[in-house]
Every structure is written in C-alpha cells, then in structure tokens.
Amino acid sequence: MTKCDGHLTNSIDLGIIALKSSKELGKKIDAHLRKRLDHDETFLISSDEIRFSNGEGKVKLSETVRGKDIYIICDVGNYSCTYKMFGFENHMGPDEHFQDIKRVVSAIRGKAKRITVIMPLLYASRQHRRKGRESLDCAIALQELERLGVQEILTFDVHDPNVQNAIPLLSFENLYPTYDIVKTIIREEKDLDINKDSMLVISPDTGAMDRAIYYSSVLGVDVGLFYKRRDHSTIVNGKNPIVKHEYMGRDVEGRDVLIVDDMIASGESVFDIAQELKKRKARNVYVAATFAFFTEGTEKIERFYEEGLISRVYSTNLTYISDSVKNAPWFKEVDMSELISVILDKLNKNTSIAPYLDATRVITKLLNERE
Structure with a gap:
C-alpha cells in the first residue's frame, strides 16, 4: 500500500522500458515520476536492442521484471535510429520499431504483473481502414499485441479513434495534447x-x-x-x-x-x-x-x-x-513527459485517468489566469 494525497491506494512495482526510439522521452518521464513520488531510484529498466549483420534482431532485458507493472515506450516514427546490414546503414522504419515492441513482450515471458504499451504515435494509424482491396495494418497490429498478452495501449491523437473497435476487450486510451x-x-x-x-x-x-x-x-x-x-x-x-x-x-x-x-x-x-x-x-x-x-x-x-x-x-x-x-x-x-508521468502514476495505482482525457476545465482555468 502507498500513501498518496492523504489516501491509501493500491500500487505495485513500476518499471519503464524505453526503447532506443524513446530514450530521451523515457528519461524525462522517469525524472517527473521520481519527483512526483519522491523516489530516489530510477524506474527505467535497461534493455539492449541487438541487430545482426543480416538485419535480424533481438531484445535482451538486463534486469528482472517479475511482478512489476511494465510500461513499454516506443516511438515508431523515429527514423533517426540506424543499424548496419550487409555493410549499409539502414534507418529504422515503423515496421521495425513495432517488431521491437513485440520482442520486448516476448523477452518479458509473462513474468510481469501487467504490460502496457505506450505508442505516442500509433503504429500504422494512417492505414486504419479499407478502401477496396488493401491491407488493414493498424487493426491487425493491435490484435497482435492483444494476443501477446498486452493489457493496455496508450496513444495520442490517433488518426481515427474508431480503430480501437478492433480490440473491444482491450483497454485503449487515446490522449490529446x-x-x-x-x-x-x-x-x-x-x-x-x-x-x-x-x-x-x-x-x-x-x-x-x-x-x-x-x-x-x-x-x-x-x-x-x-x-x-x-x-x-x-x-x-x-x-x-x-x-x-x-x-x-x-x-x-x-x-x-x-x-x-x-x-x-x-x-x-x-x-x-x-x-x-x-x-x-x-x-x-x-x-x-x-x-x-x-x-x-x-x-x-x-x-x-x-x-x-x-x-x-x-x-x-x-x-x-x-x-x-x-x-x-x-x-x-x-x-508531454509530465502528463505521461502523471498518467503512469494513476494507472499504476489503479485510479481513474478520466480527468486527464478532457482538458476543458484546465484550459479554461489557464485562460482565466492569463486575464
């Protein structure tokens, strides 16, 4: 049990796995969380994203995640991440970033208490519906995460929120900045x-x-x-x-x-x-x-x-x-790191994040203070 704002709330150990694509954002979120919870040690769990010379890859976790509430953060749009393949330098695309998310879930091997995937930019969100004979990438990806054992997905300003209908039994939170x-x-x-x-x-x-x-x-x-x-x-x-x-x-x-x-x-x-x-x-x-x-x-x-x-x-x-x-x-x-840290804290304590889904009240307060 953890005391927060004068009330006792349920909480479990929290761990953040920030993939290479989100290292900077992950560090900022961790700093805000540590300050918010008055916690000395980092919540970040180190991981290695390894690439072989033929382009294949794997993810290795450097510490235990048993019993932890795990949050995997990945920026599928980070094209600055590179790797060597057959002597050429390749820039990672959304497909490769999404594959690394699945590799992390696989490396966890069911030992975590709960797994939440944070994709600020939702993978394949621009291919969210069919127009004729074409693929339906986003829906398939979400269903794949569900089959792998992910319990919750957090994203921001998704291109079409209706894509969550592909996973009706999975928690899907679409936040706005x-x-x-x-x-x-x-x-x-x-x-x-x-x-x-x-x-x-x-x-x-x-x-x-x-x-x-x-x-x-x-x-x-x-x-x-x-x-x-x-x-x-x-x-x-x-x-x-x-x-x-x-x-x-x-x-x-x-x-x-x-x-x-x-x-x-x-x-x-x-x-x-x-x-x-x-x-x-x-x-x-x-x-x-x-x-x-x-x-x-x-x-x-x-x-x-x-x-x-x-x-x-x-x-x-x-x-x-x-x-x-x-x-x-x-x-x-x-x-956006402070908002994400607040959301992670609330989810970890199993408390509602509903007040953070609608910014009307806080924006009105901000405008009144400006006047």
Missing part, C-alpha cells in the same frame, strides 16, 4: 489576443474539423474550414493530389489564425492554406500539430517563415524531431 499546446502558445506568444474579434481557429480539412471545433470552443473563438478539392484520377506518393483549397468561415482579415491538425507530414496542405490566409490578409498564422514529420524537409517552411507567411509551428516531443528543427526560430517544442 491540447492543454500542453495551448499552455505553450500562451507562454510564448505574449501579444496574442485570444478572443472572437482577434483570433480564429482553422481546420485544414474536413477530417480535422472535430479537433478545430474543440480548440475554438475552449478558446472561445470562431472556427473556419478549408475544404480540399482533390484529383481522384491520379495518385502521387500514395495520395490524390490537391487541386485547390476552398475556404468556409468568417473573414480572417486582421485576425491571428491558428491552424490545428493531428500531423504535419510533407506540410503541403499547411503551406497552401497559409498562403490562402495571407491572401485574405490574416495577421499572424500559427500552426499546432501533435506530430511534426516534415517528410519533405524544412526548406519550404523556413522560406515561409522568412517571408512572414507562417509565424510559428507548435508540435510535441511525442515523436522524433531533429535538433535542427528544435532549434529553429519558427518552431516551438511542446513537452
């Missing part, structure tokens, strides 16, 4: 007036509309929408190219604009929308995304920043971001 993003924007943008007359929230497409409506509701501002007209007769890099962005919403002239989305991949949609907003005489264009990939590089966004088309990009440290991006004047990182 809204509060931390808003808090960081308020801290960094001292001159930003958050009111209906000065600001708008913009959804870059119909799929992100629910997210934009939530942001606009908690911030107390209006929302606008850009609709993507695509050329469905051709496919480029797995997608139908966008022909034109059509805007629906209030006049943006003289207003600050916040574009919100779950991810920035190549960034083309954001770039096009920023240009359209500036044509309509928007004052400042800010971008907030849970995940920032910049799959096509950052040259274009750097030019947009220099030309005043984009004022700032806010994104989390839930997936890998290069040092050059972290240190760029147009980018601000939103640290």
Whole structure:
C-alpha cells in the first residue's frame, strides 16, 4: 500500500522500458515520476536492442521484471535510429520499431504483473481502414499485441479513434495534447489576443474539423474550414493530389489564425492554406500539430517563415524531431513527459485517468489566469 494525497491506494512495482526510439522521452518521464513520488531510484529498466549483420534482431532485458507493472515506450516514427546490414546503414522504419515492441513482450515471458504499451504515435494509424482491396495494418497490429498478452495501449491523437473497435476487450486510451499546446502558445506568444474579434481557429480539412471545433470552443473563438478539392484520377506518393483549397468561415482579415491538425507530414496542405490566409490578409498564422514529420524537409517552411507567411509551428516531443528543427526560430517544442508521468502514476495505482482525457476545465482555468 502507498500513501498518496492523504489516501491509501493500491500500487505495485513500476518499471519503464524505453526503447532506443524513446530514450530521451523515457528519461524525462522517469525524472517527473521520481519527483512526483519522491523516489530516489530510477524506474527505467535497461534493455539492449541487438541487430545482426543480416538485419535480424533481438531484445535482451538486463534486469528482472517479475511482478512489476511494465510500461513499454516506443516511438515508431523515429527514423533517426540506424543499424548496419550487409555493410549499409539502414534507418529504422515503423515496421521495425513495432517488431521491437513485440520482442520486448516476448523477452518479458509473462513474468510481469501487467504490460502496457505506450505508442505516442500509433503504429500504422494512417492505414486504419479499407478502401477496396488493401491491407488493414493498424487493426491487425493491435490484435497482435492483444494476443501477446498486452493489457493496455496508450496513444495520442490517433488518426481515427474508431480503430480501437478492433480490440473491444482491450483497454485503449487515446490522449490529446491540447492543454500542453495551448499552455505553450500562451507562454510564448505574449501579444496574442485570444478572443472572437482577434483570433480564429482553422481546420485544414474536413477530417480535422472535430479537433478545430474543440480548440475554438475552449478558446472561445470562431472556427473556419478549408475544404480540399482533390484529383481522384491520379495518385502521387500514395495520395490524390490537391487541386485547390476552398475556404468556409468568417473573414480572417486582421485576425491571428491558428491552424490545428493531428500531423504535419510533407506540410503541403499547411503551406497552401497559409498562403490562402495571407491572401485574405490574416495577421499572424500559427500552426499546432501533435506530430511534426516534415517528410519533405524544412526548406519550404523556413522560406515561409522568412517571408512572414507562417509565424510559428507548435508540435510535441511525442515523436522524433531533429535538433535542427528544435532549434529553429519558427518552431516551438511542446513537452508531454509530465502528463505521461502523471498518467503512469494513476494507472499504476489503479485510479481513474478520466480527468486527464478532457482538458476543458484546465484550459479554461489557464485562460482565466492569463486575464
């Protein structure tokens, strides 16, 4: 039994296995947990991710996990992780990271009290549903983790939350970084007036509309929408190219604009929308995304920043971001490690995390304190 906030709660030994892809995030989570619990020793359990010269691999745990509440953290989007294969240097992709998660579960060999997998970026989340004769990767992956004995999955801002229907008996928690993003924007943008007359929230497409409506509701501002007209007769890099962005919403002239989305991949949609907003005489264009990939590089966004088309990009440290991006004047990182540490503490003590699934109350309090 552990005493917490004057109450006795059930808890068991906690262990964090942060794979190579999430070492930095794992260390930050561990530091917050140790401070929160006034605990001297680390919760991190060391592991070795070994690669053979033909590309095969294995994971070896360096200490016991018997009876522990184990949390496996893996960033399936960390392309900076490399290994040698036949003399070539290979960058790890999502498939290889996911395989390492399964290797860890296999190495645990059923000795842990409970296994929770934390994939901030859910594996294969962009291939979550079928359109014709194609694979259904995310659902299959979730079912595979369930068969391996994983009891809970934690993720952030999943592309389509309905994918959890593939594992109806498994605990699946989809968290959002809204509060931390808003808090960081308020801290960094001292001159930003958050009111209906000065600001708008913009959804870059119909799929992100629910997210934009939530942001606009908690911030107390209006929302606008850009609709993507695509050329469905051709496919480029797995997608139908966008022909034109059509805007629906209030006049943006003289207003600050916040574009919100779950991810920035190549960034083309954001770039096009920023240009359209500036044509309509928007004052400042800010971008907030849970995940920032910049799959096509950052040259274009750097030019947009220099030309005043984009004022700032806010994104989390839930997936890998290069040092050059972290240190760029147009980018601000939103640290999510403290929230994850709180969630782990609550789960370990078998207490509810419901208050952390809806950030409305804390955002309202934050805005009131700002005033």
